Structure formats: structure tokens, C-alpha cells
Amino acid sequence: MSPLADDLARLVGADWVEAPVADRGWLQDGTESAAVVGAAEAVVRPGTAEEVRDVVRWAGAHRVPLVPRGGGTGYAAGAVPVLGSVVVSLDRLRSVRERRPERWSIAVEAGVTTAEVRRLAREDALWFPPDPGAGEQSQIGGNVATNAGGPHCFKYGVTGRWVMALEAVLGTGELVRTGAGLPKDVSTLDLRSLLVGSEGALGIVTAVWLRLIPEPEARLPVLAVFGSARDGADAVSLAMASGVVPSALEFLDRGAIEAARATYPGVLPADAEFAVLAEADGTLTGATAERDLIADMLRPTASDLIAPGPDEAAPIWAWRDGVSLGVLARHGGKLSEDIAVPVDRLAEAVLAVRALGDEIGLETTSWGHAGDGNLHASFMFDRSDPRQLERATAAAPRLFALARSLGGSITGEHGVGRFKAEAAAEQDPALLAVQARLKAVLDPHGIMNPGAKVPPG
Ligand SMILES: Cc1cc2nc3c(=O)[nH]c(=O)nc-3n(C[C@H](O)[C@H](O)[C@H](O)COP(=O)(O)OP(=O)(O)OC[C@H]3O[C@@H](n4cnc5c(N)ncnc54)[C@H](O)[C@@H]3O)c2cc1C
Structure with a gap:
């Protein structure tokens, strides 16, 4: 083993260090199909938050770049390692720290998958609304690091809204917890919000305290198909003017419809140029009334409209999750x-x-x-x-x-990563300078995911 691997093995045990990196999977992420491949000196898989802290302290002392890695499903190449770096995989941090259904909360370690968080909540008759598409692979730490979204985030908000507190190892090597893990806690500066969406550029998330809510009794989707993108997009605006908040309001243009046609659990109308998939949720009575209102807004310009029953909601969302793979x-x-x-x-x-x-x-x-x-x-x-x-x-x-x-943003949910680093650097210089100063405080040695998220000031 190299001296670097020997050092890491002393910190976490030789079984949890891979050097040289034999498995190419560590060097890629969800951007793999665009041929993005990195290079790393080693992969280290700490088993506790304290071991993560020891790795970060070691890296700070030796000025070795660290690239945190969750499920590797990111679409911005943020987990693709840079030359000379060590990949820090969180996959062994999988404990449930606290399960408190009576408080509508759960605390889990960063390596628990998104789907597992949602399953644990459901076992307690609760719900974790954020539903990014690769939930069986993505980790909650990765979701927090990217502030991931998903279809139901339209009504319920993205991941950060559900994070009450975080435990993280900052680039300084300090292991901190950002608060009590309560729905209300304004006792400190909001370090939690700074870490949410920071893509591993400020520190490594090791555990999260999540807010949960009771699962709605019913979900009622509506799928409307349009003859043009303009009609479909106008119908989206009308649905938003219906007076109800749809629990999801998704769209597919012609290419996505064709790519996902074969896997739709039913028959998709032919010649569709644009489809809107909306949903109402709540009690069965309430959701039915809301679904009908949404359908009324979509129907006038739609060439076809399907209103599946509550039992069909899960297969439709499973289909929607697969659109990305269908396109690929x-x-x-x-x-x-x-x-x-x-x-x-x-x-x-x-x-x-x-x-x-x-x-x-x-x-x-x-x-x-x-x-x-x-x-x-x-x-x-x-x-x-x-x-x-x-x-x-x-x-x-x-x-x-x-x-x-159009007055928008270069990234709504996948983050900046390395893919959009150049585009992210084209922002207000004053803002970039403040970001760079913040990074310098939390990551004084510049070891945390260099080149990702925070452009040089
Ligand atoms: C089929 C498919 C569908 C998707 N659908 C959605 C969607 O609907 N909405 C959405 O937002 N995204 C979606 N994504 C993108 C991706 O799943 C999300 O960005 C997800 O949050 C990444 O989590 P991950 O655990 O895979 O993180 P990774 O890909 O491993 O890492 C992503 C970034 O977070 C950092 N990171 C990871 N873990 C930690 C940690 N514990 N501490 C600090 N930094 C960390 C990494 O360094 C990297 O910068 C989809 C991806 C796929 C493949």
C-alpha cells in the first residue's frame, strides 16, 4: 500500500480503504453517460462520524483534497473525484439515530438511502415528502448536500425544508451539530441552511434530523395530453390558478413521452406533443374535489385527459421516476x-x-x-x-x-458540481467573493471538494 493508504488504514481499518482504486464505479456518477470520469488516489469508507472527522483532520494536515460521495447518482459530476483526491464514501454510515413518530421526526446517518428514509417513515404512518428520482440509490446525505427536489416538492418543498438539524464534519475538522433537531430553533446562526445544498464543498454531512408529516389518505393523479407545448404550458398556468395547490405538477414534452411510452402503466394517447401530470392529495373527499378542479382547468385545451384512481397513483409515479432512464x-x-x-x-x-x-x-x-x-x-x-x-x-x-x-437559473436541483462550475463563475462578483470567504472559513485548507459548487472568489 502507498503511504497515503497506510495513513487512511490506520484511521478506519485496512478493510475500508481501496488504493489503488480498482472499481471504476467510484470515479463516475450519474453523468456517466456523458463520459465524465475522474481520478482518485484512494477510496475511504469510514464507519462512524468520528472516523469521518479523523479523515478530514488528516486530509487538512496533508492538504489532500476530499470528495464526499453518497449514492453517486448526482447529475452535476460533484462526486466525480479530482486528480490527487481521496473519495470519502458515506455508505457505511447507515444507523437510525432516533426514531420519534410521536414528534413526527427521525434522525438517520448520511448513508441511509432516500427510499429507506421514506420506508421507515411509512412504517410509522408518516411521510417524508422529498422524492428525487433515484431514491433506491441516492443517500439522504447526498440529498441534503444537493438540496434535492422531486415531483412532490412543488407542494411540499425541497429536501432542506425537511431538515431540522445536521451533524457534519466541517473542512476545519470540527464535528458539529447545528441545533436541537426541533421544528423551531433559532438559537444560532443558520449553519444548517448553509450546509444544505453545499455539495460537499464546506464539509461532510454525517447525520440528519428530519421532519416528517402524516401521509395523505389519498393521491389522485390527472394526466392531460396536449397538441402543442404552448397549450400544455398555458394549462400549467391555469392549473396554478385553480385555487388549489397540486401535490405535483409535472410535464413531459414529445421526446420524453416517446421515450417513456412503452413503460406507461396504461395507454398513452398517440401524437402527444406535451403531457401534464398533476396530482391532488389529502383525504379522499378533499383530494377528489381538488383533482376535479385541476382537471377542469386542464381539460379545455387538452386533446385527452385521464384521471386514474387512487390505486394507480403508485404505478404512475414509478413510471415517472423511470422517464430519465427511458430518455437515456x-x-x-x-x-x-x-x-x-x-x-x-x-x-x-x-x-x-x-x-x-x-x-x-x-x-x-x-x-x-x-x-x-x-x-x-x-x-x-x-x-x-x-x-x-x-x-x-x-x-x-x-x-x-x-x-x-428568461430570468432563470443554471440549476434548479442537480447543483453546480464540476459540470456547471464555469457557468456558476459568471455571477455577481460581489456574491462570488462572499461565497469564497465563507468557504475559506469553513474549509481553510481548501480540501473540501475543490472545484465543485463554489467558484474561486
Ligand atoms: C434517475 C435519476 C433521477 C433523478 N431525479 C432527481 C430528482 O427528481 N430531483 C433531484 O433533485 N435530483 C434527481 N437526481 C439527481 C440525484 O439523484 C440527486 O442529486 C441526489 O440528491 C444525489 O444524491 P447522492 O447520494 O447520489 O449524491 P452523490 O451523487 O454521491 O453526490 C452529489 C453531491 O453531494 C456531495 N455529497 C454526497 N454525500 C454527501 C455528504 N454526506 N456530505 C457532504 N456532501 C455530500 C457530493 O460530493 C456531490 O457533490 C436524479 C438522478 C437520477 C440518476
Whole structure:
């Protein structure tokens, strides 16, 4: 073993250090289909928060970059390691620290998967609303680090809203807990919010105290299909004016509909240019009334409308989770950017993405969280043709420019990672300088996920 691996083995045990890195899986993440591969000196898998702290202190003393890794499902290459770095995998931090259904709360370690958090909540007749699409693989620590969203975050808010407190090892090597883990606690500066969405650039999340709520009795989806993106996007605005808050308000354009047609649990109308998937939840009576109101708003311009029963909600959401993989399967490669725009500019964004694809000769599609104005704008390409990937990569900055020109953001939920580092550097210099100063305080040696999230000031 190398001296570096020997040091790490002394901290966590030789069984939990891999050096040289034999498994290429550690060097990639959800951006794998866009051929993004990193390099690392070692992978270390600490088993406790204290071991994470020891690794961070060691790295600070030796100025070794650390790249925290959750489930590796991120779409911004934030968990793809940089040359000379050590990957810190949180997969062994899987304990449930506290389970308090009477308080509507649970505390789990960072390596517990999103799906497991939701299962644990359900066992106690409670619900953890954030539902990012790769829940069986993604970890709650990764969800917190990216402030992940998902279909039901339209009504219920993204991951950070459900985090009452965090335990984390900061880049300084300090192991801290940000508060009591109560719904209300304003006893300190809000370090919790600073760490949420920080993508491993300030420290490593080791445990989270989550708020839960009772699970709604019924979920009633509505799927409406439209003959044009403009009609569909206008219907989204109408649904938002219906007077109810849909529990989810999603969309798929023509490309996504075709990519996911085969897996839909039913029959999707032919010739669909745009689909809106909305849902109402609550008591059966309340949800039925709300679903009907939403349907009334979607129906006038829809070419078809399906209102499945409560038993069909779970298969429909399982199908919706698979859209991303369906798009990937079309040509073997996809480059997806999760730009966000004001909801009333959704149609413009969808049409502009399509026009850009036509210009560069690649099939494109957009789908995502319509109510949040959050698109997964994607170029599909044949993986065996490197020129197609080059064209997609070269066009990605134009998606960011498009989002900005519509008053939006370069990323609504996947984060900056390394993929969008250049685009993130094109922001207000004063803001960038403050960010850089904050990073310098919490990560004085610059070892925490360098190059990700926080551009140099
Ligand atoms: C099929 C599919 C569907 C998806 N759907 C959604 C969706 O609906 N909404 C959404 O928001 N995202 C979605 N994603 C993206 C991804 O699942 C989320 O970003 C998720 O939160 C990443 O979690 P992870 O554990 O896989 O993190 P990773 O990919 O391992 O890491 C992501 C970032 O967080 C950092 N990190 C990870 N763990 C920690 C930790 N414990 N402490 C500090 N930093 C850490 C990493 O360094 C990296 O910068 C999807 C991905 C796939 C593949």
C-alpha cells in the first residue's frame, strides 16, 4: 500500500480503504453517460462520524483534497473525484439515530438511502415528502448536500425544508451539530441552511434530523395530453390558478413521452406533443374535489385527459421516476441540464431547447417539474459517436444562457458540481467573493471538494 493508504488504514481499518482504486464505479456518477470520469488516489469508507472527522483532520494536515460521495447518482459530476483526491464514501454510515413518530421526526446517518428514509417513515404512518428520482440509490446525505427536489416538492418543498438539524464534519475538522433537531430553533446562526445544498464543498454531512408529516389518505393523479407545448404550458398556468395547490405538477414534452411510452402503466394517447401530470392529495373527499378542479382547468385545451384512481397513483409515479432512464435508453447517451425558469416562461424554454437541438443536429427533450419551472433539458446522442457528445457538451452553455435570458437559473436541483462550475463563475462578483470567504472559513485548507459548487472568489 502507498503511504497515503497506510495513513487512511490506520484511521478506519485496512478493510475500508481501496488504493489503488480498482472499481471504476467510484470515479463516475450519474453523468456517466456523458463520459465524465475522474481520478482518485484512494477510496475511504469510514464507519462512524468520528472516523469521518479523523479523515478530514488528516486530509487538512496533508492538504489532500476530499470528495464526499453518497449514492453517486448526482447529475452535476460533484462526486466525480479530482486528480490527487481521496473519495470519502458515506455508505457505511447507515444507523437510525432516533426514531420519534410521536414528534413526527427521525434522525438517520448520511448513508441511509432516500427510499429507506421514506420506508421507515411509512412504517410509522408518516411521510417524508422529498422524492428525487433515484431514491433506491441516492443517500439522504447526498440529498441534503444537493438540496434535492422531486415531483412532490412543488407542494411540499425541497429536501432542506425537511431538515431540522445536521451533524457534519466541517473542512476545519470540527464535528458539529447545528441545533436541537426541533421544528423551531433559532438559537444560532443558520449553519444548517448553509450546509444544505453545499455539495460537499464546506464539509461532510454525517447525520440528519428530519421532519416528517402524516401521509395523505389519498393521491389522485390527472394526466392531460396536449397538441402543442404552448397549450400544455398555458394549462400549467391555469392549473396554478385553480385555487388549489397540486401535490405535483409535472410535464413531459414529445421526446420524453416517446421515450417513456412503452413503460406507461396504461395507454398513452398517440401524437402527444406535451403531457401534464398533476396530482391532488389529502383525504379522499378533499383530494377528489381538488383533482376535479385541476382537471377542469386542464381539460379545455387538452386533446385527452385521464384521471386514474387512487390505486394507480403508485404505478404512475414509478413510471415517472423511470422517464430519465427511458430518455437515456433512446440513443445510449444523454446530457441533461436541470435549468429553471419562471413558470410562465416554460413554453418558451421548451421550444428554445428543441430549436437548439435542431440547430446542432441532436434529438432533444425536456421534462420535469412544471410547477417549479424546472426542466431537464436534454440532448440525446449515440454514445459510439464522440462527435455527438462533443456537440452536446459544446451546446450546454447555451442552455445556461437561455435560462438566464428568461430570468432563470443554471440549476434548479442537480447543483453546480464540476459540470456547471464555469457557468456558476459568471455571477455577481460581489456574491462570488462572499461565497469564497465563507468557504475559506469553513474549509481553510481548501480540501473540501475543490472545484465543485463554489467558484474561486
Ligand atoms: C434517475 C435519476 C433521477 C433523478 N431525479 C432527481 C430528482 O427528481 N430531483 C433531484 O433533485 N435530483 C434527481 N437526481 C439527481 C440525484 O439523484 C440527486 O442529486 C441526489 O440528491 C444525489 O444524491 P447522492 O447520494 O447520489 O449524491 P452523490 O451523487 O454521491 O453526490 C452529489 C453531491 O453531494 C456531495 N455529497 C454526497 N454525500 C454527501 C455528504 N454526506 N456530505 C457532504 N456532501 C455530500 C457530493 O460530493 C456531490 O457533490 C436524479 C438522478 C437520477 C440518476
